[in-house]
Amino acid sequence: MTISTKYQPKEAEDKWYSYWMEHKFFRSVPDEREPYTIVIPPPNVTGVLHMGHMLNNTIQDVLIRRARMKGKNACWVPGTDHASIATEARVVAMLKEKGINKNDIGREAYMEYAWEWRHKYGGIILEQLKKLGASCDWDRTRFTMDEDMSEAVYDTFIHLYKKGWIYRGVRMVNWDPQGKTAVSDEEVIRKEVNQKLYYIRYQVVTSEFLVVSKNSNTHHSPLNTDYLIIATTRPETIMADTAICINPNDERYKHLHGKKAFIPLINKEIPIILDDYVDMEFGTGCLKVTPAHDLNDYELGLKHNLPVVDILNDDGTLNEKAQILVGEDRFAARKKIVPLLEEAGALEKIEDYKSQIGFSERTDAVIEPKLSMQWFCDMNEMAKPALDSVLKGDIKFIPDKFINTYRYWMENVEDWCISRQLWWGQQIPAWYLPDGQYVVAKTREEAFCQAKSLKSQISNLKSEDLTQDEDVLDTWFSSWLWPISVFDGFKDPNNEDINYYYPTNDLVTAPEILFFWVARMIMAGHEFRGQAPFRNVYLTGIVRDKIGRKMSKSLGNSPDPLDLIDKYGADGVRIGMLRSSPAGNDLMFDEEHCVWGRNFANKIWNAFRLVKGWQVDDALPNTNETAIEWFASRFSEALAEIESNFSQYRVSEALMSTYKLVWDDFCAWYLEMIKPDYQKPIDRETYDTTVAFFEDILTILHPFMPFITEELWHDEEIFGKRADLDCCIVAKMPEIGAIDTQLLKQTELVKEVIAGVRNIRQEKQLSPKEPLELRIKANSSIDYKQFKGIIARTANISDLQLVSEKLNDATSFRVANDELYVPLAINVDKDAEKERLEKEKEYLLGFLRSVEAKLGNERFVANAKPEVVEMEQKKKADALSKLQIIDHSLAGLAG
RNA sequence: GGGAGUUUAGCUCAGCUGGUUCAGAGCAUCUGCCUUACAAGCAGAGGGUCACUGGUUCGAACCCAGUAACUCCCACCA
Numbered sequence: 001m002t003i004s005t006k007y008q009p010k011e012a013e014d015k016w017y018s019y020w021m022e023h024k025f026f027r028s029v030p031d032e033r034e035p036y037t038i039v040i041p042p043p044n045v046t047g048v049l050h051m052g053h054m055l056n057n058t059i060q061d062v063l064i065r066r067a068r069m070k071g072k073n074a075c076w077v078p079g080t081d082h083a084s085i086a087t088e089a090r091v092v093a094m095l096k097e098k099g100i101n102k103n104d105i106g107r108e109a110y111m112e113y114a115w116e117w118r119h120k121y122g123g124i125i126l127e128q129l130k131k132l133g134a135s136c137d138w139d140r141t142r143f144t145m146d147e148d149m150s151e152a153v154y155d156t157f158i159h160l161y162k163k164g165w166i167y168r169g170v171r172m173v174n175w176d177p178q179g180k181t182a183v184s185d186e187e188v189i190r191k192e193v194n195q196k197l198y199y200i201r202y203q204v205v206t207s208e209f210l211v212v213s214k215n216s217n218t219h220h221s222p223l224n225t226d227y228l229i230i231a232t233t234r235p236e237t238i239m240a241d242t243a244i245c246i247n248p249n250d251e252r253y254k255h256l257h258g259k260k261a262f263i264p265l266i267n268k269e270i271p272i273i274l275d276d277y278v279d280m281e282f283g284t285g286c287l288k289v290t291p292a293h294d295l296n297d298y299e300l301g302l303k304h305n306l307p308v309v310d311i312l313n314d315d316g317t318l319n320e321k322a323q324i325l326v327g328e329d330r331f332a333a334r335k336k337i338v339p340l341l342e343e344a345g346a347l348e349k350i351e352d353y354k355s356q357i358g359f360s361e362r363t364d365a366v367i368e369p370k371l372s373m374q375w376f377c378d379m380n381e382m383a384k385p386a387l388d389s390v391l392k393g394d395i396k397f398i399p400d401k402f403i404n405t406y407r408y409w410m411e412n413v414e415d416w417c418i419s420r421q422l423w424w425g426q427q428i429p430a431w432y433l434p435d436g437q438y439v440v441a442k443t444r445e446e447a448f449c450q451a452k453s454l455k456s457q458i459s460n461l462k463s464e465d466l467t468q469d470e471d472v473l474d475t476w477f478s479s480w481l482w483p484i485s486v487f488d489g490f491k492d493p494n495n496e497d498i499n500y501y502y503p504t505n506d507l508v509t510a511p512e513i514l515f516f517w518v519a520r521m522i523m524a525g526h527e528f529r530g531q532a533p534f535r536n537v538y539l540t541g542i543v544r545d546k547i548g549r550k551m552s553k554s555l556g557n558s559p560d561p562l563d564l565i566d567k568y569g570a571d572g573v574r575i576g577m578l579r580s581s582p583a584g585n586d587l588m589f590d591e592e593h594c595v596w597g598r599n600f601a602n603k604i605w606n607a608f609r610l611v612k613g614w615q616v617d618d619a620l621p622n623t624n625e626t627a628i629e630w631f632a633s634r635f636s637e638a639l640a641e642i643e644s645n646f647s648q649y650r651v652s653e654a655l656m657s658t659y660k661l662v663w664d665d666f667c668a669w670y671l672e673m674i675k676p677d678y679q680k681p682i683d684r685e686t687y688d689t690t691v692a693f694f695e696d697i698l699t700i701l702h703p704f705m706p707f708i709t710e711e712l713w714h715d716e717e718i719f720g721k722r723a724d725l726d727c728c729i730v731a732k733m734p735e736i737g738a739i740d741t742q743l744l745k746q747t748e749l750v751k752e753v754i755a756g757v758r759n760i761r762q763e764k765q766l767s768p769k770e771p772l773e774l775r776i777k778a779n780s781s782i783d784y785k786q787f788k789g790i791i792a793r794t795a796n797i798s799d800l801q802l803v804s805e806k807l808n809d810a811t812s813f814r815v816a817n818d819e820l821y822v823p824l825a826i827n828v829d830k831d832a833e834k835e836r837l838e839k840e841k842e843y844l845l846g847f848l849r850s851v852e853a854k855l856g857n858e859r860f861v862a863n864a865k866p867e868v869v870e871m872e873q874k875k876k877a878d879a880l881s882k883l884q885i886i887d888h889s890l891a892g893l894a895g
Numbered sequence: 896g897g898g899a900g901u902u903u904a905g906c907u908c909a910g911c912u913g914g915u916u917c918a919g920a921g922c923a924u925c926u927g928c929c930u931u932a933c934a935a936g937c938a939g940a941g942g943g944u945c946a947c948u949g950g951u952u953c954g955a956a957c958c959c960a961g962u963a964a965c966u967c968c969c970a971c972c973a
Contacts, residue, residue, distance in 0.1 A: 232973060279972060287973055296971045405968060580908050588907060599935045606933035678931055762939055768930055860953035868914050
């Protein structure tokens with residue numbers, strides 16, 4: 001036996017993953033078994049594996065492997081998301097390096113580049129998932145821009161348009177000046193930023209002057225000194241002001257009612273309007289109204305019929321409507337306008353100020369509220385069944401604390417801006433006639449047919465006169481269909497796959513995309529299939545570093561998952577991540593967790609080496625019945641725990657139960673109990689039973705640690721030659737067997753006996769190699785004869801005898817009501833012995849007092865459950881008899 | 896501003912129905928062991944005002960109220 005003392009994961013991982021793939025173990029096709037389905041949250045096609053993916057996909061793999069081993073038809077559908085903004089940003093950057101501008105080469109050529117890029121770099125992440133051991137049905141791999149998937153997007157767009165839930169209109173949207181596209185509310189990340197609050201003077205126009213100025217085309221500097229001060233964080237937008245607003249109840253400004261004021265620098269007249277929207281307490285109580293560049297101001301503008309002056313270009317630079325600083329970027333303009341205002345005497349003061357600013361999720365650019373023509377989806381109707389299914393419990397959230405936030409969002413759902421000013425994605429299936437009318441259709445031909453039947457004044461309309469909308473749809477507009485579209489539920493709504501796999505079982509994802517994605521999938525599920533898309537939503541936490549920061553590329557605090565797998569093995573990393581990550585809780589990641597995982601794999605490896613090294617002698621009798629019976633019971637007990645943990649999605653707990661069973665019960669106790677002496681053979685029955693136990697252990701470990709378990713499963717020396725396709729990955733999960741609780745309890749006490757002997761060794765500095773004698777004066781119901789062999793082996797006892805009298809010349813300890821004596825060659829230190837007994841006595845007396853206090857309390861006896869009272873009485877009796885024993889021993893020492 | 900969550904050993908976290916096993920696990924620390932499966936290991940030990948203050952209860956880490964700190968989500972205060 002020259003097998004390494006360390007488990008070497010690398011070889012096993014490559015070997016078994018290819019083996020599983022070759023033999024199609026991940027493949028699922030509908031059959032008579034019960035399905036168990038997970039659709040992967042499709043990662044960005046541009047993405048690389050990060051720690052969040054690791055956690056998320058490990059959980060999915062554990063669930064799917066477990067289901068497979070429980071006899072279900074397990075199907076895990078993988079795929080990627082086209083991530084329009086992120087991918088477009090990458091491709092544009094790539095082209096820029098080549099000196100190519102997207103707009104110069106046009107849409108078609110651009111898309112060719114983009115696809116080329118996608119084929120080259122896209123899907124790396126899926127290859128990385130394989131290293132983790134993800135048992136996805138790779139034959140089902142989908143991409144949200146696959147032809148079928150895109151068809152589904154067009155069909156659903158048309159469907160919703162016909163229902164009147166998709167419409168086009170000019171709205172205030174979140175504009176990303178870097179991506180030059182609109183983004184949805186959900187894609188705006190608010191962050192607190194240190195800013196400046198600029199106090200700017202606006203001259204008030206006197207009524208006499210007003211007349212003059214009305215008749216004059218030229219702007220005059222106002223002559224009077226009456227002015228008001230407005231606080232703003234965005235001085236560069238003053239040119240877009242169309243009013244000043246004050247609270248009608250504000251006594252300070254009563255004299256300004258009905259007047260007008262001049263915008264500084266450009267000296268444009270704007271009205272002073274009244275609205276109690278204005279907070280008198282904030283700033284100066286005067287608000288500049290800039291309808292084009294602020295959502296609230298826009299609403300205020302609508303209410304008061306104010307004109308809209310948009311002074312910004314799509315890229316965030318100032319346009320000619322600004323009159324000054326034209327062409328400057330909005331932030332440059334902000335800096336440059338300050339000295340201008342100062343010069344003009346219009347700057348009162350500048351204060352530091354903190355406020356929340358929106359950033360684009362994808363490009364991190366500061367979001368600009370901008371009026372533009374966009375497509376929207378009204379989700380009010382779809383939200384109703386989606387909310388119901390969660391409130392009724394048809395869909396469960398794990399943990400359920402997310403129901404509240406979900407509910408709030410669904411009850412206040414806003415229209416979804418679904419158009420993006422990008423090319424990478426599904427182009428909106430709307431077609432414009434030369435006169436600006438439009439029709440919605442999947443193809444030019446269909447659009448043309450519809451266009452002809454419009455009450456259009458256009459005669460001789462030709463198909464090529466139609467132009468398709470330039471914009472594409474939000475990526476989430478394809479991913480919300482994912483659980484249906486991966487099974488071709490749109491193309492062929494009655495096909496075998498969708499009927500069999502839908503609704504899926506579990507969805508494992510991050511709470512961050514609960515609204516982005518999960519809520520919308522639920523809506524789509526009800527709208528397009530009349531049924532929720534999944535039953536359980538397991539929400540993972542965020543992976544943070546050990547000082548609590550979110551792991552991110554920019555902070556550089558995220559380890560490369562592949563490096564970790566390299567260092568600790570995929571199994572080690574998997575269980576390292578799972579160890580302390582209950583659903584919904586953030587995970588403070590520390591490489592130490594992976595070390596722990598690796599060590600556990602190594603422990604299993606070495607336990608295996610031990611068993612592998614044994615020689616069997618068929619002539620030997622089995623002397624290990626008790627150990628075997630005990631472990632069988634313990635195994636069933638643990639299995640029940642694991643089952644219960646899984647049924648509540650306590651994956652970390654299930655792992656810990658498994659870990660304890662394997663390390664503590666199997667390795668530290670069971671194997672030590674039955675281990676034959678060095679170079680002595682083992683009996684057949686014990687050996688075979690142990691091998692069977694080992695097989696069961698591999699089975700329950702497999703979902704967590706697929707590689708090492710599969711590797712050991714195929715050891716011919718131990719398990720014999722396996723039949724074709726007899727693999728751990730499809731092994732049947734063991735059933736919970738009989739649990740002998742009496743035996744379990746007794747064994748726990750016997751362990752205390754063993755620990756007691758070990759303690760004495762420790763105290764007396766005796767080598768574990770030196771055998772000791774043990775005398776037991778048994779008063780409890782423990783059948784020591786039954787455990788004799790176990791105690792002898794694990795505590796290295798050469799001679800164990802039951803006695804009826806206590807021993808005086810021995811070190812003693814007590815377990816349950818039994819007295820245990822270890823006669824020692826050296827003299828027993830009577831003082832030390834006495835001291836120990838006194839200490840024990842003191843503790844027992846204190847304990848007894850508290851129990852008696854309870855029992856003496858009438859209300860306790862009257863109100864507590866009878867079994868609790870009974871327990872207390874038993875505790876009291878136990879304590880009393882122990883005290884008696886101790887007193888007896890003390891008396892013996894004295895004499 | 897609204898809502899949710901967290902607070903238990905030096906660190907990361909369990910503790911599920913209030914009551915044996917309730918104050919736990921792993922890591923870290925300390926002590927002793929290169930004991931023939933494993934030093935990535937073995938045998939032990941120390942370490943706690945269960946955030947704080949009240950309340951309910953025969954009984955509270957657990958239920959209730961309040962306080963504090965931290966975290967997250969949502970929200971338009973210029």
